[in-house]
Amino acid sequence: MPGAPLFPSERRDTGGRCQRVSTCAIRAGMAEAVQHHLPRWAGRATPHASRYFAVSDLYAQGMNVVAVQELLGHRWINATMIYVHVNKTHIEDAWISVGQRAASRFTGQPWTGALLDDDRIDPLDAWIHCRLANVRPEIREEALVWIRIVRHGGPRRRPRSTTTVRIQTSSAIPFLLACSQRYRALRQVSRGDVTEWLASCTAPHTEAVALRDLFKTLKSERLLFANPARGVSLGSRPGSVPTPLSPETIRRLTAAAETNPALSC
Structure with missing residues (x-):
């Protein structure tokens, strides 16, 4: 049915229709399930992380970035690229893919080559x-x-x-x-x-x-209802106070001015 909720709630509106589950309920339910079934991932496996992983996997499998943008509902393509994690070997993979297509045209056989895997941590x-x-x-x-x-x-x-x-x-x-x-x-x-x-x-x-x-x-990013730091003012940044010269430094400068004509001018 068009417009029907994917995750229906037990609550109903005034017309008797089923409402959608709130985001808080989904977060709480997933946190409870992760704590029970995947305790080592508690606090890390969240709905946001799942969304992040799913679109990254779709992109890695060949989905066009514009399609990923529409799937996420982003207005700007830059926002989509923030959530899409590109494997560090994507340049090498693309190059080898071109090589495979070129080799198959000459030999008629698929070219098998080992992919470079850069697993270094950023x-x-x-x-x-x-x-x-x-x-x-x-x-x-x-x-x-x-x-x-x-x-x-x-x-x-x-x-x-x-x-x-x-x-x-x-x-x-x-x-x-x-x-x-x-x-x-x-x-x-x-x-x-x-x-x-x-x-x-x-x-x-x-x-x-x-x-x-x-x-x-x-x-x-709509992760907060209000900005608690908005309008917080600390006034102007205090300027640095000049450090006074020590008597020894003054004495040395005076002696230098008396012996050096360039400093006495």
């Missing part, structure tokens, strides 16, 4: 997962969405350098660790939590930039 990925190891799984998953967009860009947003990714991530991690002790997800964070945290930081401006970007990105 250094930045390893660093990010190491830094997020002690963050609560739900919050870690939300933070990874933000970090992926910072790294690879998105609609109307260019990718950032590795240095920027490291600085942004390092600035946000202490706050994420503090939230992990109090909340299950970042949508529970309030504006008061953000201002209280920034007030306790010795140099809050760098942390404020990271948190504003974190919550703004998650809000645009």
Whole structure:
């Protein structure tokens, strides 16, 4: 039946029709099933990760990226490429595929060659997962969405350098660790939590930039209902205070000016 829910709920609307299961119920049900059947994957196997894996597998099997975009319901192709994980051997695979077609034309036999397999771990990925190891799984998953967009860009947003990714991530991690002790997800964070945290930081401006970007990105990805860091202001960044010269330095400069004509002019 057109418009019928794929996952029907026990609840019904005023017309007696079955409603759709909420996203919270699906997350909770999958978390319970993973905890029971795949305890080693608890906190990592989520609906978002399953969606991520499914479209990556479809793309790897040859589905056109435009079809993947329509399947995900994305408006921009850049947003689709954030969620599609391309195997690091895709260039070699494409090259060998061309070689197979060319060889078959001359010999009439399919060409069999070993595919190159680069299984090296990306250094930045390893660093990010190491830094997020002690963050609560739900919050870690939300933070990874933000970090992926910072790294690879998105609609109307260019990718950032590795240095920027490291600085942004390092600035946000202490706050994420503090939230992990109090909340299950970042949508529970309030504006008061953000201002209280920034007030306790010795140099809050760098942390404020990271948190504003974190919550703004998650809000645009519809993972948050509201942005608790919106409008949080710390005033202008304090300027550096000049360090006064020591008496010894002044004495040496004076002596140099007396003996060097170029300094005395």
